[in-house]
Amino acid sequence: MIKVENIQKKFYDKKSGDIYALDDISFDVNEGEIFGLLGPNGAGKTTLLRIISTIMGQTEGNITINGFNSKNQPEEVKKSIGFLSGNTKLYKKLTPVETMRFFGGFYNINKRVMNQRIEEILSSLDMHEFKDKIVEKLSTGQVQKTSIARCMMHDPKIYILDEPTLGLDILTSRTIVDFIKKEKENNKTIIFSTHYMEEADLLCDRIGLIHKGRLVEIGKLEELKEKTGKSNIRDIFLFYIDQESVVL
Numbered sequence: 001m002i003k004v005e006n007i008q009k010k011f012y013d014k015k016s017g018d019i020y021a022l023d024d025i026s027f028d029v030n031e032g033e034i035f036g037l038l039g040p041n042g043a044g045k046t047t048l049l050r051i052i053s054t055i056m057g058q059t060e061g062n063i064t065i066n067g068f069n070s071k072n073q074p075e076e077v078k079k080s081i082g083f084l085s086g087n088t089k090l091y092k093k094l095t096p097v098e099t100m101r102f103f104g105g106f107y108n109i110n111k112r113v114m115n116q117r118i119e120e121i122l123s124s125l126d127m128h129e130f131k132d133k134i135v136e137k138l139s140t141g142q143v144q145k146t147s148i149a150r151c152m153m154h155d156p157k158i159y160i161l162d163e164p165t166l167g168l169d170i171l172t173s174r175t176i177v178d179f180i181k182k183e184k185e186n187n188k189t190i191i192f193s194t195h196y197m198e199e200a201d202l203l204c205d206r207i208g209l210i211h212k213g214r215l216v217e218i219g220k221l222e223e224l225k226e227k228t229g230k231s232n233i234r235d236i237f238l239f240y241i242d243q244e245s246v247v248l
């Protein structure tokens with residue numbers, strides 16, 4: 001469903017010169033799979049997810065999503081994915097329902113399906129209480145739910161979620177974790193990044209560990225436990241990544 005081949009991303013910075021944010025990253029994510037991307041600050045997770053989502057171009061390499069090439073067929077890729085980015089911007093004066101209607105409008109969804117979809121999403125993300133409040137009056141968690149709702153409107157086959165539960169309380173996180181689980185039951189493919197080890201443990205079919213722009217390990221949690229002799233995901237993470245450089 002997602003095929004990432006030999007992705008390299010080079011940034012140029014006046015002070016530091018060339019920065020290799022991603023170096024020869026390759027992996028596949030299968031249909032119906034939840035794939036978790038773990039790594040310390042600055043590892044390259046956001047850059048990779050932005051490239052997969054066609055928001056940013058790669059320096060080298062190829063990405064195929066739902067059969068479409070991300071460079072040559074970005075519009076088809078965009079229709080196939082729901083991308084939640086850390087800096088998703090919402091219109092402050094719109095309510096969650098208006099936001100969903102607005103973004104749903106980009107996908108030529110008819111009125112009946114649109115209304116049905118809005119109702120489903122409001123229930124699934126537990127948004128009824130604040131659905132008619134304008135975004136600027138919402139809490140952090142409510143804004144995050146609205147951002148997720150926005151990227152669900154076209155019922156994408158694939159979700160790409162950059163730190164979906166970052167900074168959220170336990171109840172809001174649980175709603176989002178439940179949404180991810182439910183979408184998997186619907187055979188959706190999900191790739192997400194997180195700093196929360198327990199969340200990765202709970203949700204992921206497979207995990208990719210990224211460090212300094214390189215994919216240092218990939219596999220099922222059970223396989224990684226066996227390989228490293230460690231009993232939990234936190235120790236596995238630290239096994240692969242130099243403890244001194246980890247800022248969790």
Ligand SMILES: Nc1ncnc2c1ncn2[C@@H]1O[C@H](COP(=O)(O)OP(=O)(O)OP(=O)(O)O)[C@@H](O)[C@H]1O
Pocket residue numbers: 011012013019020021039040041042043044045046047048
């Ligand atoms: N536009 C840019 N110009 C120059 N360097 C960049 C740019 N965007 C990212 N980088 C660099 O690329 C590297 C990877 O950054 P990225 O944001 O992808 O990491 P991350 O794993 O998402 O980190 P975090 O967990 O802190 O969000 C970092 O060294 C960062 O400073």
